[in-house]
Amino acid sequence: MGALLIQQVGVEELRAPSTVNFARSAPALISSCFDGRLNACAVQGQYEEAEKVFVSGIRYFPDEASLYTNAAIAASQQTDASAWQRGLVHGREALQRQPDDSRTHHVVGNLQQQLGRASLAEQHFARADKIASGLPPRRAGPPRPSFDAVLDAAGPAMEVHLLSHDPFVLVVDNFVKPAEVAWIRNNAAPKLSESFTYAAHDQSVRQSQTAWLGPHEHSTLTALENRLLALLGLRFVDVAHAELQVVQYEQGGYYRSHLDTSSWHPRDITALYYLTTVQTGGGTAFQNVSAEMGDLLDSTRKQPCFDSTHHAEASEPQDHGAIVPAVAGRAVIFYNTRKDGQMDTAAYHAGCQIIKGEKWIANHWLTLRHA
Ligand SMILES: O=C(O)CCC(=O)C(=O)O
Numbered sequence: 001m002g003a004l005l006i007q008q009v010g011v012e013e014l015r016a017p018s019t020v021n022f023a024r025s026a027p028a029l030i031s032s033c034f035d036g037r038l039n040a041c042a043v044q045g046q047y048e049e050a051e052k053v054f055v056s057g058i059r060y061f062p063d064e065a066s067l068y069t070n071a072a073i074a075a076s077q078q079t080d081a082s083a084w085q086r087g088l089v090h091g092r093e094a095l096q097r098q099p100d101d102s103r104t105h106h107v108v109g110n111l112q113q114q115l116g117r118a119s120l121a122e123q124h125f126a127r128a129d130k131i132a133s134g135l136p137p138r139r140a141g142p143p144r145p146s147f148d149a150v151l152d153a154a155g156p157a158m159e160v161h162l163l164s165h166d167p168f169v170l171v172v173d174n175f176v177k178p179a180e181v182a183w184i185r186n187n188a189a190p191k192l193s194e195s196f197t198y199a200a201h202d203q204s205v206r207q208s209q210t211a212w213l214g215p216h217e218h219s220t221l222t223a224l225e226n227r228l229l230a231l232l233g234l235r236f237v238d239v240a241h242a243e244l245q246v247v248q249y250e251q252g253g254y255y256r257s258h259l260d261t262s263s264w265h266p267r268d269i270t271a272l273y274y275l276t277t278v279q280t281g282g283g284t285a286f287q288n289v290s291a292e293m294g295d296l297l298d299s300t301r302k303q304p305c306f307d308s309t310h311h312a313e314a315s316e317p318q319d320h321g322a323i324v325p326a327v328a329g330r331a332v333i334f335y336n337t338r339k340d341g342q343m344d345t346a347a348y349h350a351g352c353q354i355i356k357g358e359k360w361i362a363n364h365w366l367t368l369r370h371a
Pocket residue numbers: 247255260272282283284285349350351352361363
């Protein structure tokens with residue numbers, strides 16, 4: 001029975017109920033973490049603690065592959081090469097028990113990458129992608145709200161634009177209030193560190209700093225989440241309550257074209273909040289939405305996605321499609337999963353290079369819970 005509960009325990013995605021059960025079943029494992037929530041260890045950067053918790057779990061449940069995978073994730077998030085070596089050992093143990101686990105191959109790929117072994121890393125990423133592509137969709141994707149329902153929920157203070165139906169992209173102005181913008185920035189600032197991208201073959205896909213804020217760390221975040229759920233016609237119980245990821249880009253910073261979801265780390269909906277108005281550049285580009293739609297938002301701020309100093313990758317799209325300008329308080333909300341539960345590859349997007357100014361955003365990801 002214990003193993004079943006642990007199955008749900010992940011450094012990133014676990015939520016309180018399963019963890020609390022796990023904590024009750026093995027209280028000694030949890031004592032070094034905060035209030036029985038392993039996630040709290042990870043959110044606050046206590047990856048060493050989190051790794052220890054999973055390693056202790058292995059003593060109780062030595063056959064449980066996910067414990068080794070989670071220990072490997074916790075090790076991969078630490079900053080020293082000796083932790084990464086330990087992570088590889090955990091990862092190998094996991095793969096011995098569960099050779100076809102896509103998530104573990106991703107993690108081992110990341111660790112090999114961090115240790116400078118690019119070709120081994122590629123092999124694991126390729127294996128992970130192959131396994132994941134053979135899996136049936138996990139379950140149905142999120143229903144799209146009707147535009148009228150969104151307008152009703154938004155009320156007069158917000159301004160709503162439907163940028164595209166397919167991919168489904170909404171732009172909502174005045175979604176985040178100035179006091180909330182200030183609260184998020186002030187609380188994230190001391191926690192910022194270099195951004196890390198899971199399963200990215202090349203960490204240069206992104207140049208920015210990241211901090212995480214707990215889902216209900218403060219009433220500001222609860223209010224924001226409730227506003228988002230109301231807008232999209234979702235209930236509190238429909239979603240896993242994820243941390244808010246705060247990202248700061250300096251002038252020149254960017255994030256190349258990518259999808260926010262993957263089969264092993266599902267994120268059905270992204271709400272991206274702009275916490276600064278960027279003077280030039282720094283919008284969010286949706287390559288599968290026509291450029292004219294972006295112009296409708298603000299034709300006076302027409303701008304290229306990248307300037308001539310940017311070294312584009314061969315895989316990077318030349319046509320960046322619609323660009324949503326970064327305006328403080330604006331939310332751009334898009335669906336990464338189609339209604340049939342498959343990943344929506346139309347949802348590719350990029351953070352355009354900041355040509356002048358500074359850019360802060362917060363990502364709020366919603367993953368549907370299924371009964
Ligand atoms: O900075 C942006 O505009 C896009 C950021 C993004 O796509 C992400 O953080 O996943």
